Amino acid sequence: MILDGVEIEDTFAEAFGMRATRLLVTADSARWARIAGETATGFATSVIGCGAEAAIERELGPGETPDGRPGVALLIFAINRDGLAKAVRDRVGQCVLTCPGTTCYGGLEGEPLPLGRVLRYFGDGEESAKRIDGRRYWRIPVMDGEFLCEDTVGQQKAVGGGNFLILGRARAPVLAAAERAVAAMRRLPGVIMPFPGGVARSGSKIGSRYKGLSASSNLAYCPTVKGTVETALSPEINAVLEIVIDGLTDVAVGQAMAAGIRAACAGGAGEILRISAGNYGGKLGAFHFHLRTLLA
Amino acid sequence: MIRLTLRARPPLRLSLRAFVPERLAGLNAGAIAREALRQGNRQGVLGDWFRVEVSDGAEDRLVIADADDRLDDIGAGMTRGGLVVEGNAGARAGLGMSGGRISIEGSAGPGAGTAMSGGELRIAGEAGDHLGTALPGERQGMRDGLVIVEGSAGAGVGDRLRRGLIVVRGSVGPLCGARMGAGTIVVGGEVGAGAGAAMRHGTLVAAGKSIVPLLGFADCGVHELTVQRLLARVLAKHGFGEVADRVRALRRWQGDLAVGGKGEFLTTP
Numbered sequence: 001m002i003l004d005g006v007e008i009e010d011t012f013a014e015a016f017g018m019r020a021t022r023l024l025v026t027a028d029s030a031r032w033a034r035i036a037g038e039t040a041t042g043f044a045t046s047v048i049g050c051g052a053e054a055a056i057e058r059e060l061g062p063g064e065t066p067d068g069r070p071g072v073a074l075l076i077f078a079i080n081r082d083g084l085a086k087a088v089r090d091r092v093g094q095c096v097l098t099c100p101g102t103t104c105y106g107g108l109e110g111e112p113l114p115l116g117r118v119l120r121y122f123g124d125g126e127e128s129a130k131r132i133d134g135r136r137y138w139r140i141p142v143m144d145g146e147f148l149c150e151d152t153v154g155q156q157k158a159v160g161g162g163n164f165l166i167l168g169r170a171r172a173p174v175l176a177a178a179e180r181a182v183a184a185m186r187r188l189p190g191v192i193m194p195f196p197g198g199v200a201r202s203g204s205k206i207g208s209r210y211k212g213l214s215a216s217s218n219l220a221y222c223p224t225v226k227g228t229v230e231t232a233l234s235p236e237i238n239a240v241l242e243i244v245i246d247g248l249t250d251v252a253v254g255q256a257m258a259a260g261i262r263a264a265c266a267g268g269a270g271e272i273l274r275i276s277a278g279n280y281g282g283k284l285g286a287f288h289f290h291l292r293t294l295l296a
Numbered sequence: 297m298i299r300l301t302l303r304a305r306p307p308l309r310l311s312l313r314a315f316v317p318e319r320l321a322g323l324n325a326g327a328i329a330r331e332a333l334r335q336g337n338r339q340g341v342l343g344d345w346f347r348v349e350v351s352d353g354a355e356d357r358l359v360i361a362d363a364d365d366r367l368d369d370i371g372a373g374m375t376r377g378g379l380v381v382e383g384n385a386g387a388r389a390g391l392g393m394s395g396g397r398i399s400i401e402g403s404a405g406p407g408a409g410t411a412m413s414g415g416e417l418r419i420a421g422e423a424g425d426h427l428g429t430a431l432p433g434e435r436q437g438m439r440d441g442l443v444i445v446e447g448s449a450g451a452g453v454g455d456r457l458r459r460g461l462i463v464v465r466g467s468v469g470p471l472c473g474a475r476m477g478a479g480t481i482v483v484g485g486e487v488g489a490g491a492g493a494a495m496r497h498g499t500l501v502a503a504g505k506s507i508v509p510l511l512g513f514a515d516c517g518v519h520e521l522t523v524q525r526l527l528a529r530v531l532a533k534h535g536f537g538e539v540a541d542r543v544r545a546l547r548r549w550q551g552d553l554a555v556g557g558k559g560e561f562l563t564t565p
Contacts, residue, residue, distance in 0.1 A: 026522075066526065066529075067522050067525040067526055067529070068525060068529065069522075069525070103522045126558070128497065128558060128560075129478075130480075130499065130523055131459060131478075131479075132480070132523070132526045132527060132530060133526070133529075133530050133533075137523065137526075139521075139523055145519055145520075145521055145522075146521055146522075146523070148521070148522045148523055148526075
């Protein structure tokens with residue numbers, strides 16, 4: 001299959017079931033909402049090393065938030081309910097509660113995940129609960145007023161680890177293609193690309209020759225050693241970047257992958273040579289995203 | 297839709313406790329007219345006092361037309377559906393209701409919304425004393441739901457309130473929000489003496505003229521809190537835009553310290 005002069009490899013991305021929540025964080029200005037969102041979703045590229053995968057899903061205008069202030073929607077993914085509860089509690093507690101002027105709301109319906117009810121103890125007895133319009137909040141006194149946080153937030157099953165690889169002649173055009181892809185995917189709801197700027201350069205494989213390491217560099221896609229290892233790269237390929245996608249549903253992940261691949265290929269002919277995807281032979285993940293099917 | 301039209305002002309009080317939409321739904325006019333209705337110590341039937349009409353349309357909608365302030369317990373125990381009172385209601389309208397919507401186009405007597413645990417009670421005119429309060433001897437008053445009064449209300453609004461929202465566009469009498477345990481009361485006009493007395497938790501908002509609460513309330517300064525923005529949105533949603541504009545920046549008093557309370561009394565700065 002050829003798309004805009006780029007070969008689409010006949011392979012699939014293998015993704016896994018996760019748990020996810022969406023938080024709506026508002027602040028006095030869009031700038032402070034963004035600061036809170038970026039801080040709360042920092043160090044959240046991979047559940048393996050960070051305990052959660054998270055990012056800003058999108059920015060919200062005043063008309064889209066419960067309190068009429070600017071905000072951001074955050075998506076946070078973890079392996080299971082307990083992992084998600086811990087990640088959300090710690091991230092909101094350390095990064096949103098601490099950020100001037102912020103408020104935190106749930107942005108998903110679904111099984112309740114405790115949030116305000118565990119953070120409230122910071123109020124040292126002066127916190128209070130408030131039910132407004134059917135939703136319960138905790139009001140925690142802080143030095144700039146009070147931190148308002150919803151008692152529980154919704155969580156749901158989700159999909160993590162959707163991905164595709166962009167292979168090209170050099171790093172600059174591959175990075176440009178990755179940026180186009182991420183820009184296109186960020187316009188879609190229900191997905192995040194948790195790596196820096198949405199892009200990962202360090203694709204990994206399971207296992208390592210070193211004891212104690214569960215993952216290591218996917219050498220088959222590393223161009224600087226392609227002459228000495230069993231490589232997946234043809235001689236003209238000198239750079240590869242990966243985009244990892246987590247989504248609230250498999251449909252959302254599939255749509256984002258398709259949009260991202262199309263954007264990466266558009267205008268990339270001659271420099272972008274191939275689109276591939278990472279999988280583990282199909283035996284580990286419940287979700288398989290076949291590239292050619294997505295683009296058909 | 298079921299329409300009950302009062303034929304004449306009764307010489308004594310009538311309790312319409314049993315006549316809620318969900319109970320009458322599916323009955324024909326004759327059956328509804330034969331429903332028992334006590335008149336003092338004598339047993340009678342609804343048809344003695346009301347003309348009954350059943351028409352097509354929503355089965356769970358009941359209209360009480362030409363209503364009078366001698367009709368007590370309208371909508372008592374209601375769980376769903378809609379009830380419209382064309383005229384005034386007597387005592388205890390919406391007593392113990394847990395769902396549905398009651399709209400009183402005139403005024404309501406004392407005890408409207410007593411022991412309410414859900415639903416919406418809207419009064420276009422005035423409300424009497426003890427709006428949204430507790431049954432005698434009960435430790436908790438209104439447990440949930442929404443009460444809206446377009447006019448003013450009497451004494452003891454929201455006494456022992458446990459949850460829910462009471463909004464009064466006009467003024468309220470003495471002891472509004474007394475012994476509140478939680479919930480929210482918003483008053484657009486003036487608040488009578490003793491507001492918030494023995495309040496433990498909850499929010500009492502006096503959005504009218506600036507006042508100084510009882511000595512048991514400690515001044516915590518003027519604030520624009522997010523919770524006020526959320527409350528303002530709810531008020532605006534229910535048609536109280538002008539009150540919503542006044543709850544953005546308010547002085548926060550915490551109390552009633554006389555009972556170790558941690559409630560808040562929000563007043564205009």
